[in-house]
Amino acid sequence: MKEIHVSQIANTVERLCIEACTILSEDWWQAMDKAIAQEESPLGREILELLKENARLAASTSEAICQDTGIAVVFLEIGQDVRITGGSLYEAINEGVCRGYTRGYLRKSVVKDPLIRQNTGDNTPAIIHTEIVPGSNLKITVAPKGIGSENTSGLKMLKPADGKEGIIRYVLEVVEQAGPNPCPPIIVGIGLGGNFEKAALLAKKALLRPLGQRHLAPHIAELEEELLQKINATGIGPQGLGGRITALDVHIETYPTHIGGLPVAVNIQCHAARHAEALL
Amino acid sequence: MKRITTPLNPEIIQELKAGERVSLSGIIYTARDAAHKRLVEAYLAGEELPINLEDQIIYYVGPCPAKPGRVIGSAGPTTSGRMDPYTPLLIRELGLKGMIGKGSRSQEVIEAIKEKGAVYFLAIGGAGALLAQRIKKAQVVAYEDLGPEAIYQLEVEDFPLIVGIDCYGKNAYLEGKVQYRLHT
Numbered sequence: 409m410k411e412i413h414v415s416q417i418a419n420t421v422e423r424l425c426i427e428a429c430t431i432l433s434e435d436w437w438q439a440m441d442k443a444i445a446q447e448e449s450p451l452g453r454e455i456l457e458l459l460k461e462n463a464r465l466a467a468s469t470s471e472a473i474c475q476d477t478g479i480a481v482v483f484l485e486i487g488q489d490v491r492i493t494g495g496s497l498y499e500a501i502n503e504g505v506c507r508g509y510t511r512g513y514l515r516k517s518v519v520k521d522p523l524i525r526q527n528t529g530d531n532t533p534a535i536i537h538t539e540i541v542p543g544s545n546l547k548i549t550v551a552p553k554g555i556g557s558e559n560t561s562g563l564k565m566l567k568p569a570d571g572k573e574g575i576i577r578y579v580l581e582v583v584e585q586a587g588p589n590p591c592p593p594i595i596v597g598i599g600l601g602g603n604f605e606k607a608a609l610l611a612k613k614a615l616l617r618p619l620g621q622r623h624l625a626p627h628i629a630e631l632e633e634e635l636l637q638k639i640n641a642t643g644i645g646p647q648g649l650g651g652r653i654t655a656l657d658v659h660i661e662t663y664p665t666h667i668g669g670l671p672v673a674v675n676i677q678c679h680a681a682r683h684a685e686a687l688l
Numbered sequence: 689m690k691r692i693t694t695p696l697n698p699e700i701i702q703e704l705k706a707g708e709r710v711s712l713s714g715i716i717y718t719a720r721d722a723a724h725k726r727l728v729e730a731y732l733a734g735e736e737l738p739i740n741l742e743d744q745i746i747y748y749v750g751p752c753p754a755k756p757g758r759v760i761g762s763a764g765p766t767t768s769g770r771m772d773p774y775t776p777l778l779i780r781e782l783g784l785k786g787m788i789g790k791g792s793r794s795q796e797v798i799e800a801i802k803e804k805g806a807v808y809f810l811a812i813g814g815a816g817a818l819l820a821q822r823i824k825k826a827q828v829v830a831y832e833d834l835g836p837e838a839i840y841q842l843e844v845e846d847f848p849l850i851v852g853i854d855c856y857g858k859n860a861y862l863e864g865k866v867q868y869r870l871h872t
Binding site for chain 2: 449455458466471473515529587647
């Protein structure tokens with residue numbers, strides 16, 4: 409049994425919030441270089457270069473990559489041999505989010521009530537997803553998600569007869585409908601199977617996979633490739649101003665589903681694919 | 689690249705063509721969802737507005753807080769379409785001439801742009817750190833209680849933009865997409 413004090417968790421979340429909002433991971437830089445090499449539109453290439461310059465500036469000045477520093481999505485993988493001590497786990501996470509967004513000069517974008525809409529002032533509460541796993545580690549992933557791309561996402565309860573063609577049709581419909589709004593080049597996270605809420609969570613998790621990495625199942629990897637090619641044939645391009653690169657990648661996560669269903673959730677991620685992880 | 693300054697006049701606007709790059713200097717105002725709602729509600733209630741929008745530009749942005757010694761935090765455009773329910777009134781009744789944002793606009797907004805000779809500019813979405821460097825002064829002028837959604841008066845210098853929808857209704861997004869589309 410490993411004991412982890414809540415103060416260590418709060419400190420880690422604070423650091424991860426700032427890191428995620430100001431530093432993009434290595435796979436992002438590689439994906440952007442690949443995109444620049446493939447982009448045929450001169451304006452599109454220029455935009456991709458500008459986005460790299462923006463990311464370099466953000467990292468070197470510890471300024472937010474994008475002013476929409478999002479609502480903080482926190483994934484916890486809690487080893488079943490871990491004991492959290494010193495207080496409430498969720499309070500510690502929100503304490504970390506509050507400190508990270510305040511000390512990092514990040515924007516506070518959360519309103520307390522969806523209709524009254526008063527800003528909570530410290531970007532709390534976070535959206536916390538908890539999973540119990542074997543072992544004695546606590547893995548924390550902070551993935552701030554902006555609303556520009558989140559607003560263009562969608563979920564559809566397809567039927568088994570819709571099959572692969574139905575999935576492709578729906579994903580393309582979401583991407584076409586989104587157009588320039590989610591700040592392309594986008595990353596498309598797809599949750600396939602499960603049920604209504606499982607598909608949505610899978611789609612969000614799919615966004616955490618490193619860019620350029622395929623699903624382990626060959627038929628899903630093939631579908632990812634086919635979707636990427638079709639999305640990049642839409643012509644939407646960088647920032648929606650036309651070009652070959654509408655998406656940097658497509659990631660699908662799957663789960664067993666009901667004999668009568670084929671849920672598909674499409675979570676759109678803007679080019680600022682922000683996430684940071686730590687293992688305690 | 690064409691250099692323009694605020695306030696916008698019809699001669700400047702009529703010269704701008706969709707897809708063209710421009711560099712903007714001068715005073716602009718920020719406003720996003722909550723500020724738009726308040727402005728329109730105040731106008732409909734017959735109240736005096738906290739800012740005069742005649743010939744002015746609104747930048748759809750909610751910036752990050754400024755670090756010590758800096759003018760403003762990250763400050764890129766937000767999705768303009770969310771302001772569409774309010775924009776035609778701002779253009780027709782309050783004299784708004786320019787908007788800076790990213791993303792599609794409704795047909796109603798495009799009609800108002802054409803009717804009143806306004807213009808919709810695009811800034812690069814997700815380049816907030818870079819764009820913040822072109823903002824030389826920032827000061828809250830209304831609705832301070834809205835926090836990141838307060839109305840700021842910004843002074844910008846060589847702020848890089850693309851003409852998204854010109855005063856003739858031509859749309860840079862549609863033209864770009866058609867050019868690179870591989871299937872129909």
